[in-house]
Amino acid sequence: MTYSFLRVAFSLATGAALALATVSPSQAAAKIQRVVSPGGIEAWFVQDATVPLIAMEYSFAGGAAQDPADKPGVANLVGNLLDEGSGDLDSKTFHERLDRRAIELSFSATPDTFRGSLRMLRDNKDEAFDLLRTALTSPHFDSVDVERIRSQVISGLRHETTEPTALASRKFLEVAFGDHPYGRQAKGTLESVPTITGADLKDYVGRVLAKDTLKVAVVGDIDSATLGKLLDQTFGSLPAKAQLKPVADVEAAAPPRLAYVPLDVPQTAISFGGPGVKRSDPDFMAAYIVNHILGGAGLSSRLFRAVREKQGLAYFAYERLKWMEHSAVHSGDTGTRADRAGDTIEAVEKEVRLIAEEGPTQKELDDAKSYLKGSQMLGLDTSSKLAHELLQYQIDKLPIDYIAKRDAIIDAVTLEDARKAARRLWGKGLLTVVVGRAPQAVQAATPPAPQLQ
Numbered sequence: 001m002t003y004s005f006l007r008v009a010f011s012l013a014t015g016a017a018l019a020l021a022t023v024s025p026s027q028a029a030a031k032i033q034r035v036v037s038p039g040g041i042e043a044w045f046v047q048d049a050t051v052p053l054i055a056m057e058y059s060f061a062g063g064a065a066q067d068p069a070d071k072p073g074v075a076n077l078v079g080n081l082l083d084e085g086s087g088d089l090d091s092k093t094f095h096e097r098l099d100r101r102a103i104e105l106s107f108s109a110t111p112d113t114f115r116g117s118l119r120m121l122r123d124n125k126d127e128a129f130d131l132l133r134t135a136l137t138s139p140h141f142d143s144v145d146v147e148r149i150r151s152q153v154i155s156g157l158r159h160e161t162t163e164p165t166a167l168a169s170r171k172f173l174e175v176a177f178g179d180h181p182y183g184r185q186a187k188g189t190l191e192s193v194p195t196i197t198g199a200d201l202k203d204y205v206g207r208v209l210a211k212d213t214l215k216v217a218v219v220g221d222i223d224s225a226t227l228g229k230l231l232d233q234t235f236g237s238l239p240a241k242a243q244l245k246p247v248a249d250v251e252a253a254a255p256p257r258l259a260y261v262p263l264d265v266p267q268t269a270i271s272f273g274g275p276g277v278k279r280s281d282p283d284f285m286a287a288y289i290v291n292h293i294l295g296g297a298g299l300s301s302r303l304f305r306a307v308r309e310k311q312g313l314a315y316f317a318y319e320r321l322k323w324m325e326h327s328a329v330h331s332g333d334t335g336t337r338a339d340r341a342g343d344t345i346e347a348v349e350k351e352v353r354l355i356a357e358e359g360p361t362q363k364e365l366d367d368a369k370s371y372l373k374g375s376q377m378l379g380l381d382t383s384s385k386l387a388h389e390l391l392q393y394q395i396d397k398l399p400i401d402y403i404a405k406r407d408a409i410i411d412a413v414t415l416e417d418a419r420k421a422a423r424r425l426w427g428k429g430l431l432t433v434v435v436g437r438a439p440q441a442v443q444a445a446t447p448p449a450p451q452l453q
Helices: 005-020 024-030 075-083 091-100 122-137 143-160 162-175 200-208 224-233 284-295 304-312 338-359 361-381 383-395 402-411 416-425 440-444
Strands: 033-036 042-047 053-061 104-109 113-121 215-220 257-260 268-273 318-322 328-337 432-434
Touching: 005 304, 005 416, 024 318, 033 224, 042 143, 042 361, 042 383, 042 440, 053 383, 075 104, 075 113, 075 200, 091 122, 113 122, 113 383, 122 224, 143 162, 143 200, 143 318, 162 257, 162 268, 162 328, 215 224, 215 257, 268 338, 268 416, 284 304, 284 318, 284 328, 284 361, 304 318, 304 338, 304 361, 328 338, 338 416, 338 432, 361 402, 361 416, 383 402, 402 416
Parallel strands: 042 215, 257 432
Antiparallel strands: 033 042, 053 113, 053 215, 104 113, 268 328, 268 432, 318 328
C-alpha cells in the first residue's frame, strides 16, 4: 500500500479533527440507529455533525480462516491489494484519487473477518464510497502490483524471523491450535506467500466478499436516507451469498506445556496463556475483569508489579483475552535478559497460581470495575473509535443497546464470579513459549510440540 505526502498530511489534520468529534457512551447509546437501505443492507448508525467527517467500518465473515491450508496469507495479501487499482483506474490513479479528496481507505484480515475502514470529509462522500465500491467489486490484481506488495510482505516476514516477540506469538498459536486454521499465521509464511497466485486472490474475493455476512457501522455527518442510498451503491452489486468453507470449533491445547525456540538475540521473549472464554459465554465479563486484575493495562496489574516493580525482571508484562468465532484463548507476553528467563517464568507462574487459588480481593475487583467503566469513555471518544466498537459489537452478536447496558453488566460481577473465572482460566497452569537464549533448565523442560486432531 502506498501513501503520499498529502495522505499523511490528511491523517494528521483529520486526526486532530476527530479528536474533537467526541461522543459520550450515554449519548451514543441514545443515538444509535439501525438503518436498513432500500436494498436491504443494514448498518448501525450514529449521526454526528460535530465535524464534517464520516467514518465507516465494515466486515465480511471468513477472514484468514478461509485461506487454503497450504497457502496462509491469501486474505492478508488481498487486504493489501484491493486499493492497488480497480475498475478503470490503475494503482497510481486510484491512489491519486484518494489523495486528492483526502480519503482514507484500508483493509485487513483477522482470523474470522475481512474488515475495511473508510474515512472522508462529508463533501467527498460520493467519491469515497464509489472508490470503495470499485475496490470491492472489480479489483485488478495486476501482476506488477501483486509482486510489489508480495515483496513487501515477504520482507516483513523475513524481519520477523529475527524478532523474538513475533516468533513467540506465532509459536504460541501453533502450540495452542496445531493444524486448525487458528494455528496458522494470517500474514502467511516465507514458504506460502511466494506460491499465492492471482487466481487465489480472485477466488478469495469471490467466495468471501458477499452481502449475507456483511456488517456495517457508520458514524458522522450524514443523514440516514443518504446513507442508505450509498450503502446500496457501494455493496449492492456484491454476491448475495458467501461460499465459505466450514471452520470447526476448537479448544486450545490444555496446559501446562512449554516450548522453546532458540534464537541468538540479547532479549528473550516469553509468551504464555491457555484456553480462554468465548464472547458468548456467561462467564465472559467475570473473566474479562479478573484478567484485567492479573495482567491488564496500566501499572497496577499483578503481573506488572511482580515482574517489573518487585524484581526488575522485565520492562513489561501483560495478559489479555482473545476470542474468536470458534475458540478463545488468554495470552500474555513479557521479555527479559536471557539469564533471567527462568526467573521471569517462575514469577509469572507464581502470580497465576496465586490468583487461580485465591482469586482477587474485593478492592482489586472494585478498582478493576471502576477502571473498565471509565476506560469505555476513552474507547468511544471519536467517530472512528465509536464506529470500530459498533462493528465489533455486531461481530460479537451483542445487542444494539450494549453500550448502555455495559456498566450494569460489569457491576453485576461478584467476587465469587471473579474467583470462579480465575480458577477456570489459570487453574491448570500455562502454555509457555520461550524464544531466545534460554537457560538449560528451560531447554531441558521443553516437551515435543503437540499434535492436535
